[in-house]
Amino acid sequence: MSRYTNIPKTRTDEGTRLYRTVKYPDIPRSNNDIYVVTTEGDRYDVLAFQYYKDKSLWWVVSSANAEYAQGSLYPPVGVQLRIPGNLDRILSAFNALNR
Numbered sequence: 001m002s003r004y005t006n007i008p009k010t011r012t013d014e015g016t017r018l019y020r021t022v023k024y025p026d027i028p029r030s031n032n033d034i035y036v037v038t039t040e041g042d043r044y045d046v047l048a049f050q051y052y053k054d055k056s057l058w059w060v061v062s063s064a065n066a067e068y069a070q071g072s073l074y075p076p077v078g079v080q081l082r083i084p085g086n087l088d089r090i091l092s093a094f095n096a097l098n099r
Contacts, residue, residue, distance in 0.1 A: 025093035027064040032085025
């Protein structure tokens with residue numbers, strides 16, 4: 001699922017397409033969360049595919065671990081990452097914020 005699928009779009013007077021700012025929900029801890037220790041070569045998109053079968057959900061794993069460097073698909077090596085287990089709830093909150 002592309003995170004831009006349901007984001008409203010507009011066009012400038014020159015015809016350039018613009019997306020509205022994307023808002024991300026808080027991702028609370030859940031008893032269904034999975035914890036993994038990162039190794040060399042791990043990436044948020046690969047982890048999202050491994051656990052959700054959808055690499056475009058990398059932002060869920062990244063947002064749930066906001067204490068680590070953002071702006072990169074590579075989490076630090078040797079840290080414990082939380083893989084949220086309540087994906088349906090997260091996606092519902094994302095869609096509600098971005099109507």
